[in-house]
Amino acid sequence: MPRTLSDERRDLTKAIADFCRRECGTKEQRDKLTANGQEQHNQKLYGKMAELGWLGIAVPEEYGGAGLGMTDLCLFLQETSYGLAPISGFGTTIIAAAAYEKFGTEEQKRTVLEGVVNGRVEAISMSEPGAGSDVGALSCRAERVDGGYVINGQKTWCSNAHFADHILLIARTAHGQSKHEGLTQFMVPADADGLQIRGIDTMGGRDVNDLYFTDCFVADSAVVGVPDRAWTQLMAGLNLERMILAAMMLGVAQRAFEDTLTYVRQREQFGRPIGSFQALKHRIADMATELECAQLLLDDVAAAIDAEPGRVFAREASMAKLKCTELAKHVTLEGMQMMGGYGYATEYGMEALLRSTVVSTVYGGTSEIQRDIIGKTYGL
Template sequence: MRLTDEQREFGAAVDAFCRREAGSRDQRDALTDGGAEAHSDTLYRKLADLGYLGITIPEEFGGAAGDATDMVILLEHLIKNLAPVGGIGPTIITAAAYEKFGTDEQKKAILSGVVAGDSLSISMSEPGAGSDVGALTCKAERTASGWRVNGQKTWCSNAHFASTILLVARTSSDGGKHEGLTMFSVPAGTPGLTISGIDTLGGREVNDLYFTDCELPEDAVVGEVGQGWGQLMAGLNTERLILAAMQLGAAQRAFDDTLTFVTERHQFGRPVGSFQALRHRLADHATEIACTKLLVYDVAAQVSENPAALLPRQASMAKLKATETAKAMAIDGMQMMGGYGYATEFDMERIMRSSIISTVYGGTNEIQRDIIGKTYGL
């Protein structure tokens, strides 16, 4: 993995920002209502002021026109520093769909808003359609003036503070289950849309969405009517790489916190990290994190070289490896820290909670393994 001097300086600048604005537990608690919220709009807007939120947005909309590697650097360093900006992943994922498929008017409104600090959300899952997205039933029917949406969506990240939700709904039941899906742009506060939070171990992160005769104009369609499935598939590289980058950062933070603890904690007259059982375990995790970083940045380089290429094997491998590495490091970190790893006074328990769910969202790791297997003809 070879980064340019400018990219290394960018990572260092993100680190410095995080240390200054959210470097202590007290600062992060003040920004997140004691940890109940995963996203601080105050901190997020400061990132926007620095131009960081436009890292992958084209220059014509005020962005920096950076590539996938620049995006990975930003996300890895933000999450490594526990910056409470949970909205950034879904925002970059959703912005990429608007950039690929939106009209000129949609791009101007949405992408410029992202650069300025707006958050976005994408809604696919339903009570009966999770990993099997093609089974979704939330329906959008044509009207004289546009579309009328009825149905329920669930597990929608960040919808409670997003300025716009990108909805995937069924516009036709003809053909196979992956046909007849369409993307719609739904502004926050649209009449007929009710957002209800779902309580989780991670606090307020995900939501149920209820559409009841929700009226959308004709120009709410993003891309082509009935082509939503293909449009979703075109964004999988970006989505899985984003998740991989974030969990790479989480794994590194879990390792760093564990290393600090076992170095400072003494039992039986010596640092607990000097005992072979812990020393070897940390050596294994350090090796796994280094391997994960090489994989994630290699996939980022491939995406940067050819953004239009579909890389199902590589993107799924990156997501699978990074999330499993973060989960293993956090669980072992808690074990090595003992009761302190379980106490909310320390960050390890929160890292563990967020890393465990990372193997579920964005396509479960079982699905990632299935995709990888299929690329080998299995």
């Protein structure tokens, strides 16, 4: 189904697609850029995108960005994901940057937002060994001292911390009547004394980290927003985080679908292409239909956010995240099944797409959490 895009947006998607084909369009290129799939971010490629002005697509013009909205950001994310560009640092960077834009001091904004435009990477750290979906259970402590705070504790599953400039840390600074009270956001340099960053090996390569804070001092100027009010600040960023993940995974799902379609058209068994058999033809039809539905949902929610940028679309953003991540996992699993043994071969790439989609139903709020949020918006 053709999408209705303005000439500017059509030109943008074409330029990104051309760039990805040229820079990372072959498996050989991607292997070289990612250390054979072990690294999900290539800073040199990222820098080229910065020079083209793409990384500042959602950054306000006063900080050197393009000042565009959610629709344009989703177009960029979807197209680069489809093109398999190894720029995993971008998602966490934009999530963190939005928090600094909304709540940071002018100095923090200048440092981070101008850095984003110039190709710098940011990270955000919420999860702990005992606090994942239950963010209010955080125990990493920031104690008030003269001139600042001393941080002690452990964080985990922090994406991209090993090559980020700063970590937007959510730590406990007080205990209130509610477990969501007493949380504060801090801008912590990734090379701060008392901070150790240790990689976690996963089936997707090195992308996430444990963070260990031992008497790590940060000045008062490191506080982002209002002390003890981080929970409210985090809620203001839910639209962005969920839409980023939805757009990325829809791009991956579309790539997996196209790769599967190419395979079933070319692979022959019993004297004809396997895609001509009803069992596979109907599965292709179902996936294509679901992808169109997901695209319409993503576009509609993005347009709604652009129309009312100050509003939190809890239900709609959760629906987009739920639909696109679950669909991406389904499409890659179907691709593996239809490609048979070749689906497991690194040469064909479907197994790498599967690895990238399976985790997407966990991070950024699990599918179960998204369903719970959606249900609550109906009074359940």
